[in-house]
């Protein structure tokens with residue numbers, strides 16, 4: 001089993017050479033990049049530096065998390081433009097898939113906004129899904145369209161398990177070309193008020209990427225695996241049964257790189273024993 005890490009541990013800092021040096025020192029040669037404000041924006045200048053740094057540290061970009069500008073609900077008129085640009089960058093970097101959330105399909109005229117003006121596109125989509133079939137159609141059409149754009153650029157798009165509706169992800173991507181569209185199984189999201197192991201079994205056949213982290217089953221805490229309530233044996237068995245063949249990619253936000261590399265052996269053993 002191959003392991004990778006998202007660069008999420010460094011989200012609060014501007015992405016730099018030292019981050020890749022640390023990642024390499026901890027044995028990772030494969031990462032998921034994240035386009036996040038103040039961390040990495042994907043500008044031409046940054047990309048020139050990034051390619052040099054990746055070469056120097058012998059690191060591959062396997063996947064990329066879509067720009068957070070596409071997830072905040074503040075730029076819904078530019079979602080398509082942002083995602084197309086993300087997909088072109090991913091292809092340029094030699095990556096395989098772009099991770100997206102169904103929040104990108106929020107209707108700008110039907111957004112949940114709190115008293116401080118903060119927008120909740122994910123919850124808005126979840127509410128719209130309960131109201132009627134329009135949102136389901138919007139997601140299916142949108143995923144099919146992004147998958148087609150991704151396919152033309154030799155990459156894929158991966159819809160991530162969310163805090164609600166994860167059991168419907170296969171339905172959400174049912175109109176998209178399966179060669180360019182799948183699911184990113186985020187173990188922590190799948191465990192919030194739900195059962196990650198059960199979802200891994202359900203979604204396994206369409207999983208093309210992973211985000212591994214743990215929590216108490218109530219909140220999305222992004223803790224290292226085995227420090228929360230997830231049945232890891234069940235999760236890995238579900239992914240393996242579905243034929244998943246990609247890396248196990250950590251997406252922790254707490255602790256250090258040392259806290260996750262020590263888990264590689266334990267996860268590898270569970271993977272090998274899974275049936």
Ligand SMILES: [Zn+2]
Pocket residue numbers: 160186211251
């Ligand atoms: Zn995730």
